[in-house]
Amino acid sequence: MDALLACTKCDLKFDLDSDYPRCHACSEPLEVHYANIDKPQIGKGTSIFERYRDFLPFEKVNRAISMGEGNTPLIQSQIAGKTLGIGSLFYKNESINPTWSFKDRGTATGLAHALSLGFQKIGTVSTGNMATSVAAYGSRSRLETYILVSKGMPAEKLAPIAIYHPHLIVVNGDYGDLYYKSLEIGKTSGIYFINSDVPFRVEGSKAIAFEICEQLNFDMPDYVVVPVSAGGNLRGIVKGFEEFYQAGLVDRIPTMVAGQASGCSPVVNAFKRGENLISRVKEPHTIAHAIENPMPPSGNQMLRKLNKIGGLAVRVTDRQIIAAQHLMAREGLFVQPAAAVPLAVVQKLVAKRQIENDCSIVCVVTGGGLKYTAALDKFSFKPREIDIADIESEFERIACKKGSE
Numbered sequence: 001m002d003a004l005l006a007c008t009k010c011d012l013k014f015d016l017d018s019d020y021p022r023c024h025a026c027s028e029p030l031e032v033h034y035a036n037i038d039k040p041q042i043g044k045g046t047s048i049f050e051r052y053r054d055f056l057p058f059e060k061v062n063r064a065i066s067m068g069e070g071n072t073p074l075i076q077s078q079i080a081g082k083t084l085g086i087g088s089l090f091y092k093n094e095s096i097n098p099t100w101s102f103k104d105r106g107t108a109t110g111l112a113h114a115l116s117l118g119f120q121k122i123g124t125v126s127t128g129n130m131a132t133s134v135a136a137y138g139s140r141s142r143l144e145t146y147i148l149v150s151k152g153m154p155a156e157k158l159a160p161i162a163i164y165h166p167h168l169i170v171v172n173g174d175y176g177d178l179y180y181k182s183l184e185i186g187k188t189s190g191i192y193f194i195n196s197d198v199p200f201r202v203e204g205s206k207a208i209a210f211e212i213c214e215q216l217n218f219d220m221p222d223y224v225v226v227p228v229s230a231g232g233n234l235r236g237i238v239k240g241f242e243e244f245y246q247a248g249l250v251d252r253i254p255t256m257v258a259g260q261a262s263g264c265s266p267v268v269n270a271f272k273r274g275e276n277l278i279s280r281v282k283e284p285h286t287i288a289h290a291i292e293n294p295m296p297p298s299g300n301q302m303l304r305k306l307n308k309i310g311g312l313a314v315r316v317t318d319r320q321i322i323a324a325q326h327l328m329a330r331e332g333l334f335v336q337p338a339a340a341v342p343l344a345v346v347q348k349l350v351a352k353r354q355i356e357n358d359c360s361i362v363c364v365v366t367g368g369g370l371k372y373t374a375a376l377d378k379f380s381f382k383p384r385e386i387d388i389a390d391i392e393s394e395f396e397r398i399a400c401k402k403g404s405e
Helices: 080-084 103-116 129-140 175-189 199-215 232-246 266-273 301-310 318-330 337-351 373-378 386-405
Strands: 001-006 028-036 073-078 089-092 121-126 146-150 167-171 225-226 255-261 312-316 360-365
Touching: 001 266, 028 103, 028 199, 073 199, 080 318, 080 337, 089 199, 103 121, 103 129, 103 199, 103 232, 121 175, 129 146, 129 373, 146 175, 146 255, 199 232, 225 232, 225 337, 232 255, 232 312, 255 266, 255 337, 266 301, 266 312, 312 318, 312 337, 318 373, 337 360, 360 386
Parallel strands: 089 360, 121 146, 146 167, 225 255, 225 360, 255 312
Antiparallel strands: 001 028, 073 089
């Protein structure tokens, strides 16, 4: 499929082999555009490179770079949906990916592009999930890997990155500025930074939408809720639905909902004020560290896209996020706080009667709970301790208590 890069704002065109992810004229993010999407086929196999090859700009991909990313389950809610009175509520469980988050999809496609251009060094700027993902894929591909993280990142997030032996650098300074600084370093040092919203990471994220379509037998959900930080994942999922629509595989695009934490919600702030540009959050603070980005590089494009397609942007409090995380655990899903944001958003929309009870909703669950176990401090766990001689009486006590409820 013929493809090129185009600016998401001014539509200036660039060659597909460009390794710089932003427009030279207006500095907005670039995106892969296809000359046509005429009768593409969904391939066989489970790899996103095999199954969606007609929707990706790669002629050849070294299969060895893949670790089985994608093909994640779509699980129907058994508790939350009934509790909220929602017709159909689903979780797209991205914690099943190799490093337990959705980031592996975009890392694989970004790595494929980097290798096609001959890069021997890759890197990323991350708050956690993407750092782990790039470090893992870089180690597997035997590439020199640079990981830049902000000072103040929870200590438990560092070891799962360091285990892959990248150049792990903790930087004291503004996280939003670090993103742009890394791109400058990349140009001068020959490092391909697979950052959060680079064009080929977005190409990996769009497979989430493709899979949702297939898993629902192309019967589109009414809403798809995505926790957003830098914006690449939301952009990719929207792009996926748009491309399937252009290919005639679906008859409509779901209403997209961007979810953020109230302690760091630059996209929601601008959306609710009707502004076209985001503003930096001066003092970000939320338990959902994975989406704590005070100045998301794709923030303006998210606003443009949400307004164009009639999407929504909703913020939720840390207390609402923790409550949603607890509810999802009752359904057998232990997720990180950021991944519970979509359910918290659904709960808020239902409470305010802003969505219909007979609708269908997909919550994109972005990462597993073991990514940030410090969040468990917000819960109260009180296991009972007994002697082995008392175990029969303990079971009798539990049975009597259950019978009296």
